[in-house]
Amino acid sequence: MADQERERDWRKLETNFEVKVFLTVLYSLILILGIIGNSITIHVTQVLQRNGYLQKKVTDHMVSLACSDLLVLLIGMPVELYSAIWFPFSSASGNVACKIYNFLFEACSYATILNVTSLSFERYMAICHPFRYKSLARARTVHLILAAWVTSVLIAVPLLITTGTQGHVVEPGRAPAQNLTFCTNLQEYWGMYRTSVFIAFILYLLVLGSVAFMCRSMIVVLRAPMITTDTSGNSVPKHESARVKSSRKQTIIFLVLIVCALFVCWMPNQVRRVMTAVKPKGTWSMSYLISYVKLHPVADTFFYLSSVLNPLLYNLSSRQFRSAFLQTLCCRLSIQHVNKKTVEKSKASHAPSHSLRPLLWKKTQLKATPPSSGDAETLTPSAESSPVVQILNTPPPASSETET
Secondary structure, X not given: OHHHHHHHHHHHOOOOHHHHHHHHHHHHHHHHHHHHHHHHHHHHHHHHHHOOOOOHHHHHHHHHHHHHHHHHHHHHHHHXXXXXXXXXXXXXXXXXXXXXXXXXXXXXXXXXXXXHHHHHHHHHHHHHOHHHHHOOOHHHHHHHHHHHHHHHHHHHOOHHHHEEEXXXXXXXXXXXXXXXXXXXEOHHHHHHHHHHHHHHHHHHHHHHHHHHHHHHHHHHHHHOOOEEEOOOOOEEEOOOOHHHHHHHHHHHHHHHHHHHHHHHXXXXXXXXXXXXXXXXXXXXXHHHHHHHHHHHHHHHHHHHHHHHHHHHHHHHHOHHHHXXXXXXXXXXXXXXXXXXXXXXXXXXXHOOOOOOOOHHHHHHHHHXXXXXXXXXXXXXXXXXXXXXXXXXXXXXXXXOOOOO
């Protein structure tokens, strides 16, 4: 009778059928949007880089981040949908599968936030220290990305030892209740598991703080007025076009959204993880367990949502990226190389307005006219042809009005 009562108490913790169906639809939508968004992001960034709109350094960071987001979605969501939503108090996977899943998911998850950090650092150097940034070799970008992945793997290694399948003891001193088998942290490695969770949490706080600091520094630089030197040698504010001001405003919004997304989407999941490390499972009260079970789907939803937001933020921040993204969705991607586009615009801007005059007159004028300045500019991308927002490419020195 006592066993039946315990079974009833556990079943009360499960969400009702309607909520399960809603979460299944929501998870499926997030999974589809995440796969489409990140896959197109990988393709679009490579196309933009080949056509001169993105630097190779930025492309490498964006591709690495999109790959980690894809892996998080593909590895985590199907398992979470089964184990956390439909069958939260049983585990169909074996002990080895449980360990491998926890290891891969942890590694890919922390690769995501470390890739965000490396991309933010790249943009921080480009905007706040442009001259030092130009001296950085592309090899250093590769080293940054490799360091992010290696660090993520090292963080996840303890989970190969500390996690596995285990029956849960409902009341101390009794045998595990039937069908209450979890893929969870093992009691015999409780100390190691606790240490690894707290180290990972501290790393998350450090990442959040460093990204917030770098974004704040970039916002300060972007808000500062451009300075130029007049004929007498005095520094005076330089006139900024409406487009440059709009670009700076978009960049500031983008930077704020990065920090907010990193905090809002990751913090619930970090709280859930810390709950498992604060107290051993055998000492959990029923109210503590209820709080954990209710927090789990909410934390997972926000966590997986972060893997969908990155392509959305790129679309909000760059007109060029948004145009290429939509063209790819419609299966008609066609982008001119930036130099070719510049040549055509230069020719159009220097074409004579009296094109209907006799051809002989035009030939005479062409012979008498020296080469225009536009011919010398065809090898240099113009402000119109460069990406709209500085966050997706290297900005010029502070005195330039080129929009990047």
